[in-house]
Amino acid sequence: MSVSERGGAAAEPDQPSGDDRLRRWRLVLGGAAEESLGGLSGAESAMDTALAALYDGGGQGGQRSRSAGLGASAPQVARWLGDIREYFPSTVVQIMQSDAIDRLNLTSLLLEPEMLSAVEPDVHLVGTLLSLGQVMPDKTKDIARQVVRQVVDELERRIANKTKAAVTGALNRATRINRPRHADIDWRRTIHANLKHYQPDYRTVVPERLIGYGRRTTAVQRDVILCVDQSGSMAASVVYSGVFAAVLASMRSLRTSLVVFDTAVVDLTDQLHDPVEVLFGTQLGGGTDINRAIAYCQELVTRPRDSIFVLISDLYEGGIRAEMLRRVAALVDSGVQVVVLLALSDEGAPAYDHDNAAALAALGVPAFACTPDAFPDLMAAAIERRDLRAFAAQQST
Structure with a gap:
């Protein structure tokens, strides 16, 4: 050794x-x-x-x-x-x-x-158990579920509060309006934004632009689509993605969808109430058809400007590469905020297809690995439609 x-x-x-x-x-x-x-x-x-x-x-x-x-x-x-x-x-x-x-x-x-x-129990053990799901005898399945439940509960305790706080804050900032009613003016931010218009003769700021709070609403403000590669090398990412998807789905202001794929595409959205069921609905291993998965997810986009599409994959495409890139370009052109993560885990970037990553970067979509602790901030940046290239560069250092 x-x-x-x-x-x-x-x-x-x-x-x-x-x-x-x-x-x-x-x-x-x-x-x-x-x-x-x-x-x-x-x-x-x-x-x-x-x-x-x-x-x-x-x-x-x-x-x-x-x-x-x-x-x-x-x-x-x-x-x-x-x-x-x-x-x-x-x-x-x-x-x-x-x-x-x-x-x-x-x-x-x-x-x-x-x-x-x-x-x-830990994330890697859960990944191994999920890969054994098809051959696991009945006498072991109950214990396997207990192990997975223990890990999932711990992950939810770790990430839920931070994720909800980051997303809620980003949604509140994104709904601020520039022609608010008097009662809705955010005076602190309005003054800060207009300091250059300070009038020394009058010892006051003459605001050129008013910044206000958006009206509180229970309506869905963003659609989030998580599209997760379930090939064997992505095991830890599948586990974290399932838990994050369940947390996001618990927020009324988001409409969250979870799609997993290999050469087939499976929509697990209706199981997001229970992340353990989500994880046992995956099937680690097999080939990869990213193009087919994106094609399915395109059908879920009904409000492009209010949609965030997160593809989590090592980008080794077994389908039609040119068509996959064309679909990503179409999503970007329609106004969808597209995020590509090479991994969602604590291990950093895995082996990945550098040519496809470069092609996505040319479309304005950087591909990078993200740790679970940084994912809430990434979602906040995506909700606010910030340039994610700076975020990607930060994650790469």
Whole structure:
């Protein structure tokens, strides 16, 4: 294994000193460093054994320095899962679980209820479970739903308030009017906008432009269409998109649609009341036909100037590329605010089709990755019809 792989799991944020530093380097470097750095005992020895089982033996690819490993034994894996939850914080546990699934081919074991009950729920685990949805036995599905529900509830707690606040604020700003009634004048912003018209002789501002608040309304002010690529590489983005769509759908001022696609197109809008149902309505994997998905979404646009179309995809098009670009151009020309996200996750931009991204940029539609924490601000910018190129540049730094 590489030092970075084992180090990513073993490192902790505080700064050790003296013997503690040596012991931590020993954990990072593994048994090969025992002669020069010394052995371990107690809990540190158990931590080293757990790390060795994953990173120093039994994995796929690369040379290993030990013969340890998790093998294909469910009881052994269950014990290992218990050990890492005892000795490492949850953030490290999630990394090690994800590595175990990828490196040791443990995916099939997640179909066992006992195994699924032992894991630490996180977004990547949910993505793996969704990819197994078609082969998951009935005895496992209830536990899988509980795991997904736990992750979804945590994500909603994390993003719901910020999303609603950002969207509501943007809608309020977007509805300000420039010919308000006297009672609707926003005096602070009116004065600020007219400071250049200050009359020193009269010691006052003569407002050339009045800025007012829009009248409160319960009407739908924006239509939001989320169009999500459900190919296997987009698993985390699918999870976050489903939760965000459910949050946006709970806001009366928005009409939110959620469309997922591979080579087929599925409209999940009627399930947005329950994001868990939304996620189990997806089918990760398969090909990609972006053109077909956009064609469907075009039919959902009834008020172009009040519509926001968010395409979340790595842009690897298996359909008709020229037609896909033509459809995006038509949406832009009609007044739709078009947003293209290469990913909606914490991992940054995945591998993506650079030619298609460049072609979209030429249409005035930058394609960039967005973290879940930044997505509410992105929606606010889109609602206010700001130039998203500056937002994209900020996300790329």
